[in-house]
Amino acid sequence: MAGNTPPSPAPKMKGMRTLMETLLALAKTQPLRIYGSYPLTDDVKDGFRDFTFSELVDAVDRCAWFIRGSLGMSQSYETLLYQGESDFRYTIVLFAAIKCGYKTYYQNPKNPLEENLAMLDDIDCSKALYSVERKELIDQYQLARPRLEAFQIASLHELFQSSRVEHFPWERKPWEEAKHDPIIVLHSSGTTGPPKPIVYQNGALKGLDTAWPDDAGAMRLFDSLDGAFVYGPFPAFHLGGFHFNSVMPIFSRCAMVMAPPASLPAQNGPLALHIIKVKHVRMLCAPPVLLTEISRCEGGIDTLAGLSCILYGGGPLRSALGDELTARGVKLVSIYGSTEANWIPSLSPTREDWEWIQFHPEAKVAWARLDESSEMYELCFKDEGPIINERRATHWTLKVDEWRSKDLFIQHPSKSYLWKYIGRRDDILVLENSAKVNPIPVEDVVHAHPLISGAMMAGEHRWPPCFLIEPREHIADVESFRRNIWPIIEEANELVRKDNRVPFQNVIVIWPGGFERSPKGGIMRHKSARKMADLIAGLYS
Structure with a gap:
């Protein structure tokens, strides 16, 4: 929350300090220490820009003044959505929002629109910032939720401009009070169901910082x-x-x-x-x-x-x-x-x-x-x-x-x-014969094949199980491709009991990019299974 006193140095006791106060203390005591580096363009061959703790705090203050001027200060830790390109503006907005009394909400822009809107409703979010790359998405949000106020923020380069900015005040609280303050909202992956917003208070980071x-x-x-x-x-x-x-x-x-x-x-x-x-x-x-x-x-x-x-x-x-x-x-x-x-x-x-x-x-x-x-x-x-x-x-x-x-x-x-x-x-597959199979190690063997981009074992409540195979490139001759990869599927089959192995006729070749994937690149099993439900049902019928 804003105040009239300059930030105090962060306490030395690890596990009893907030991110905000520690950032400000380091910017004061080690202003030239490098915080991070980002690429100058979309081509990394054009080089990177390193920035210091002092420069980050200046960027945070620049963003905080923008938030105050466009959305005002919050007295109740309102939720402030940020949708932007994956860059250090997420960090800048996080700390600028804390200075203005908000908690920042990070959303996966690739989630279905309905899921993201439902989460906005869950946490009563009516204010947003976005980068220019997310304007079309925010327009869709506002069409569905007209009460959502949204403002476009400056580019990363503009936020890190060399000119000095007026200090934006912030008042440090004692840990026993500050540990209850919410600072950020993340959401679950949605791998097994609709994603759910999860609020982090300062106290949620205590375990990371504890000695x-x-x-x-x-x-x-x-x-x-x-x-x-x-x-x-x-x-x-x-x-x-x-x-x-x-x-x-x-x-x-x-x-x-x-x-x-x-x-x-x-x-x-x-x-x-x-x-x-x-x-x-x-x-x-x-x-x-x-x-x-x-x-x-x-x-x-x-x-x-x-x-x-x-x-x-x-x-x-x-x-x-x-x-x-x-x-x-x-x-x-x-x-x-x-x-x-x-x-x-x-x-x-x-x-x-x-x-x-x-x-x-x-x-x-x-x-x-x-x-x-x-x-x-x-x-x-x-x-x-x-x-x-x-x-x-x-x-x-x-x-x-x-x-x-x-x-x-x-x-x-x-x-x-x-x-x-x-x-x-x-992840555990329960087959029609009541057997329980952990598909992860089996899939890992198949995924090692250089022609395969992804592999997923399926067949819940059916028997025998099947394999969905995602090739790296478009396959013209599917039968030839299946014969080519069959030896590695046979190798993977050795990890399960004979009666629960995938037969050749149960290998389904899908299209490149067909699996639903998480932000980390892993296959989202349940969403992919729903997407491929007709293929799987057709095999067993």
């Missing part, structure tokens, strides 16, 4: 970079984009570099390699699909081996690829998080345990076996009292201290403290 006991783990890897660049090609509206663009440069010692918005960076191997080389990136944070694409590029694995480490998450990484990367000197660290739970702290694994996660013991993760005969467990939280509960984002986002994630893991056969993510409860 965990004896922590030499993944959370502190960012501090070891000592200001070097990290590349995290997640969309800016996504939880990963929020983390890497707006949280980690402030709460740790790293700087972020972003890719051109239109380049599909989460799936673009050559682009990632170029950015890593020209910006001297030290750490990569990536979804598994990007590691697959980089590994297919000439010299890609050697470039990855030169990084201090790679954090990957959002889904399992194919074991054969991970083993190859590790054998060639790549340091892999598996991480886990969700929009509801944020990033759950973990310790760094040994090289041979790259695909396993050791959750920090102070996080107090609990486990629920899927059923009595299963080796799969669901990650859970139990009520552990206020000190532990407040470190968990679910305490703030869902207002619960008991929580079931619907995410499934298996326990290491000899190291009971290690767990491997294998998929969602919703």
Whole structure:
């Protein structure tokens, strides 16, 4: 909220400071420290612009004055939608909105219009900012919701103009008061149902910033970079984009570099390699699909081996690829998080345990076996009292201290403290013969084929299961293509019982780009299954 006093320095106690006050304190004490870097044009060969903490705060103030002049100040943490290109304006709007008393709402522009409008209604959002690239979308919003006030903001280059701007006042609150203030609204992926808005208060970031006991783990890897660049090609509206663009440069010692918005960076191997080389990136944070694409590029694995480490998450990484990367000197660290739970702290694994996660013991993760005969467990939280509960984002986002994630893991056969993510409860296929099949490892084998862009096992409540195959290019001779890829499907079939394997006649070749995909590039199983429902039904009829 606005005030008449200049910002005070941020408190030194980690886990008891807000993003806003920490940003302002760093801009005051380390004004020339690099915060981030963005491409000058859509072509990364034209170069990048680095910007400092001081320059970011100037851009925030410039945007805050615009918000105050166009929408006014908020006295009740109203929701301010931002729809824009995937760039650092998401960070600028976030902090400018906080200064003006709003909480910012990030939406995936590729969601169906009806879903996004329903979420606007859910959180009573009637004000918006947008970049010029999203004007047509905002016009559709306003046609359906006439009460929505919307204003176009300046370009990223204009917000970072060199001229000084008048300081926009903001008053720091004590942590015990500030921890309850809402700052941002994200939304669930919508993988298994309509997406839902999730409000983050300052307290929801406490676990990210807490100095965990004896922590030499993944959370502190960012501090070891000592200001070097990290590349995290997640969309800016996504939880990963929020983390890497707006949280980690402030709460740790790293700087972020972003890719051109239109380049599909989460799936673009050559682009990632170029950015890593020209910006001297030290750490990569990536979804598994990007590691697959980089590994297919000439010299890609050697470039990855030169990084201090790679954090990957959002889904399992194919074991054969991970083993190859590790054998060639790549340091892999598996991480886990969700929009509801944020990033759950973990310790760094040994090289041979790259695909396993050791959750920090102070996080107090609990486990629920899927059923009595299963080796799969669901990650859970139990009520552990206020000190532990407040470190968990679910305490703030869902207002619960008991929580079931619907995410499934298996326990290491000899190291009971290690767990491997294998998929969602919703991913498990229940076949007509009552068998339960985890399709993820089977699909990962098939996806390794160079002619295949995506593979999805299907056949819920039918038997035997089927495979939907998305080729990289248009296929003129489908039967020849099926024969070509059949050996790798046979290899994948070895991972399941004989009576639950996919027969040759149950291989369906769809069209390039046919699957519904998440912002991280992964296949959205349930939306894709609904889209392909007629194809699947036709096979079994």
